[in-house]
Amino acid sequence: MHFTRAIVRPPGRNFASGLTSAADGPPQFDAALLQHRRYCEALRACGVEITRLEADPLYPDGTFVEDAAIVTARGAILTRPGAPTRSGETDSVGRTLRAFYPDLLKIDAPGTVDGGDVCEADGHFIIGVSARTNERGANQLREHLEGMGYSTGVVDIRGSETLLHLKTGIAYLGDGVWVGCREIERELEALGGFNIRELISVAATESYAANCVRVNESVLVPAGYPRITQALDLKGLHPLPLEMSEFKKMDGGLSCLSLRF
Numbered sequence: 001m002h003f004t005r006a007i008v009r010p011p012g013r014n015f016a017s018g019l020t021s022a023a024d025g026p027p028q029f030d031a032a033l034l035q036h037r038r039y040c041e042a043l044r045a046c047g048v049e050i051t052r053l054e055a056d057p058l059y060p061d062g063t064f065v066e067d068a069a070i071v072t073a074r075g076a077i078l079t080r081p082g083a084p085t086r087s088g089e090t091d092s093v094g095r096t097l098r099a100f101y102p103d104l105l106k107i108d109a110p111g112t113v114d115g116g117d118v119c120e121a122d123g124h125f126i127i128g129v130s131a132r133t134n135e136r137g138a139n140q141l142r143e144h145l146e147g148m149g150y151s152t153g154v155v156d157i158r159g160s161e162t163l164l165h166l167k168t169g170i171a172y173l174g175d176g177v178w179v180g181c182r183e184i185e186r187e188l189e190a191l192g193g194f195n196i197r198e199l200i201s202v203a204a205t206e207s208y209a210a211n212c213v214r215v216n217e218s219v220l221v222p223a224g225y226p227r228i229t230q231a232l233d234l235k236g237l238h239p240l241p242l243e244m245s246e247f248k249k250m251d252g253g254l255s256c257l258s259l260r261f
């Protein structure tokens with residue numbers, strides 16, 4: 001899919017008060033802002049026009065905008081994030097998205113969905129049931145997506161100790177090429193229903209880099225993971241390494257920082 005737009009929200013001053021399971025210490029605000037700026041520059045370099053939301057002190061995790069919506073070529077769905085402290089993030093994302101998608105759909109209670117649990121591969125959507133996305137939410141999302149003419153599949157990642165979201169462990173790079181950490185590989189292959197021409201396995205030491213993002217002719221990848229970066233380069237996928245250290249401290253990956261469409 002060719003992207004022309006992205007919605008982002010820079011981290012706010014209380015970013016360090018968000019949710020995290022990482023034990024790397026609190027993120028540094030100035031460094032996070034700089035990393036976010038570089039992320040936006042990379043998106044622009046890939047040909048994407050950026051709409052920037054204001055940081056909201058009520059929502060320290062609000063910079064992870066991907067969790068608040070599922071945005072597709074045929075329509076968009078506002079989620080109902082699974083963490084109670086994040087549920088209000090959808091208000092401002094919804095206001096902005098309506099300018100592009102007047103018929104915005106939504107997930108209703110008691111369903112919950114985090115956008116990080118939804119992975120699109122050429123019109124097929126894999127939905128992860130996780131600690132954040134429940135079965136009711138996944139089913140509502142399937143109905144919405146299938147109503148738009150897409151196909152869907154569900155994978156249960158609740159047994160995983162390391163995957164916060166489905167896309168913590170996999171990324172689809174187009175043309176049948178996937179990136180996956182070992183933990184999710186088997187589930188992915190068992191799921192079927194979509195094209196797996198090639199699966200690039202991410203080493204356990206580089207598992208954070210499984211969350212990479214294809215944006216037009218490039219792949220945004222976290223800096224500091226030489227094996228995956230080299231593998232992408234060898235395949236002509238144009239990796240663009242971006243420093244993500246401060247977002248990693250808050251359990252966030254590259255994909256979470258934008259809604260691309």
Ligand code: CIR
Pocket residue numbers: 018019020061064066067083086115116117164165168250251252253255256
């Ligand atoms: C959270 O726990 O909700 C945030 N601190 C991190 C969310 C990361 N989002 C994502 O992987 N899609």
